[in-house]
Amino acid sequence: MDRPRITIFDTTLRDGEQSPGCSMNVQEKLRLAQQLDRLGVDVIEAGFPIASDGDFEAVQRIAASVRRPIIAGLARACTGDVDRAWQALQGAAHPRIHIFLATSDIHLKYKLRITREQCLEQARNAVRHAKSLCADVEFSPEDATRTDVAFLCQVVEAVIEAGATTVNIPDTVGYTMPEEYGQLIRTLHEKVAGIDKVVISSHCHNDLGLAVANSLAGVQNGARQVECTINGIGERAGNASLEEIVMAMRVRPDRYGYETAVASEHLFSSSQMLAEITRVPVQPNKAIIGRNAFAHEAGIHQDGMLKNPLTYEIMTPQSVGVPDSRLVLGKHSGRHALALRCEQLGHQFERRELDEIYRRFVVLADRIKKVQDSHLLELIQDVTSGMVSNPETAGGHSKRFPPATATLPYSRVASAAAGGISAGNSADGHPAHVAGSAGQAQVTIPFAEHHGEQEDYLWGV
Numbered sequence: 334m335d336r337p338r339i340t341i342f343d344t345t346l347r348d349g350e351q352s353p354g355c356s357m358n359v360q361e362k363l364r365l366a367q368q369l370d371r372l373g374v375d376v377i378e379a380g381f382p383i384a385s386d387g388d389f390e391a392v393q394r395i396a397a398s399v400r401r402p403i404i405a406g407l408a409r410a411c412t413g414d415v416d417r418a419w420q421a422l423q424g425a426a427h428p429r430i431h432i433f434l435a436t437s438d439i440h441l442k443y444k445l446r447i448t449r450e451q452c453l454e455q456a457r458n459a460v461r462h463a464k465s466l467c468a469d470v471e472f473s474p475e476d477a478t479r480t481d482v483a484f485l486c487q488v489v490e491a492v493i494e495a496g497a498t499t500v501n502i503p504d505t506v507g508y509t510m511p512e513e514y515g516q517l518i519r520t521l522h523e524k525v526a527g528i529d530k531v532v533i534s535s536h537c538h539n540d541l542g543l544a545v546a547n548s549l550a551g552v553q554n555g556a557r558q559v560e561c562t563i564n565g566i567g568e569r570a571g572n573a574s575l576e577e578i579v580m581a582m583r584v585r586p587d588r589y590g591y592e593t594a595v596a597s598e599h600l601f602s603s604s605q606m607l608a609e610i611t612r613v614p615v616q617p618n619k620a621i622i623g624r625n626a627f628a629h630e631a632g633i634h635q636d637g638m639l640k641n642p643l644t645y646e647i648m649t650p651q652s653v654g655v656p657d658s659r660l661v662l663g664k665h666s667g668r669h670a671l672a673l674r675c676e677q678l679g680h681q682f683e684r685r686e687l688d689e690i691y692r693r694f695v696v697l698a699d700r701i702k703k704v705q706d707s708h709l710l711e712l713i714q715d716v717t718s719g720m721v722s723n724p725e726t727a728g729g730h731s732k733r734f735p736p737a738t739a740t741l742p743y744s745r746v747a748s749a750a751a752g753g754i755s756a757g758n759s760a761d762g763h764p765a766h767v768a769g770s771a772g773q774a775q776v777t778i779p780f781a782e783h784h785g786e787q788e789d790y791l792w793g794v
């Protein structure tokens with residue numbers, strides 16, 4: 334039996350980009366949009382065109398070059414905003430205008446200073462105008478979860494009548510609880526005329542750490558689109574995290590029998606790319622894509638993992654694209670292996686660029702034996718930023734590239750324990766750090782062997 338399909342609406346470039354420290358330039362947004370396309374999201378909210386010329390340009394350029402997904406642009410409920418959004422979006426293969434207007438009494442009274450009747454009229458007019466330009470129109474009643482439910486139903490009905498095709502129910506302030514949010518979606522389904530003609534969407538913020546739980550409760554009660562972001566970035570405590578939503582449905586189809594089109598093996602590289610662009614690191618214990626998400630340090634866990642990974646692993650690192658650290662990058666690694674690791678870290682290169690990266694990589698690997706992901710990222714940055722340096726010193730100074738004893742960021746029990754590394758508790762009672770290049774060397778699988786070929790070994794050096 335076919336499972337209901339959930340539309341994944343990514344707003345990393347809009348809601349995420351609005352969060353402190355996460356702003357991106359046009360080039361960076363374009364690069365991330367291409368990665369989101371690779372990841373398989375259905376909708377990319379590319380920006381808020383009237384907010385700035387930079388936002389406008391980013392939406393326009395993404396619309397022109399990313400052709401598979403729907404490209405959405407945000408607009409307040411007024412003609413100027415809608416027109417500007419449409420101007421940016423009209424070159425898109427699949428454009429969507431996304432209009433928002435607050436509906437809670439507190440926002441109407443203190444922020445907008447309008448009555449409920451004026452709000453209703455403004456929402457209806459804006460959607461009608463957008464519909465005259467674009468077939469795909471989404472409407473969001475901002476602060477929906479703190480809006481009087483009867484009034485919310487009235488607004489939703491009015492925008493459906495005016496031509497909206499998706500109605501999003503934002504928990505703008507991250508206030509709702511899972512049962513409550515689920516109930517709200519169910520009420521809309523029961524009370525609003527014409528609701529079956531539109532897609533209901535969830536948009537939950539994480540102020541109480543419930544954004545993902547609330548979104549899933551929405552889905553269980555009839556929402557068929559989830560708005561979310563890579564690494565859960567977004568206003569204040571962030572949005573629902575895309576990777577958690579997708580993997581919750583994939584790991585527990587018995588509880589959440591829904592499908593998404595996301596290619597989960599690109600989750601890790603997407604997360605890495607965003608962290609690298611924004612320079613906002615991912616917390617180590619972040620679900621799915623954090624550095625420790627697949628690290629097992631406790632002795633009993635390691636023992637279980639070695640006997641059967643299913644003892645402690647509910648999904649494989651490979652299923653979300655976490656590179657297998659047992660495959661250490663060293664000077665025997667070939668170009669294919671290097672290209673694969675670059676891709677896993679969110680970088681895809683043309684042949685010429687890869688040639689240069691490979692040339693420098695070999696020089697570096699000769700010096701430090703094992704090239705960590707962090708080293709590789711610095712090297713990539715040097716090459717892509719056009720930094721000219723002597724190949725003999727490529728990779729910089731020893732300060733930037735510590736000796737090869739540094740721990741691998743994604744070491745898993747199999748490599749650590751098989752290498753005879755102590756994983757017991759240290760004197761202070763904390764688990765000892767899994768470390769030691771000597772131990773790992775015993776289980777290193779050279780890439781050249783792994784791929785059964787050495788045709789590109791030391792290519793170009």
Ligand SMILES: [Zn+2]
Nearest residue numbers: 348505536568
């Ligand atoms: Zn938001």
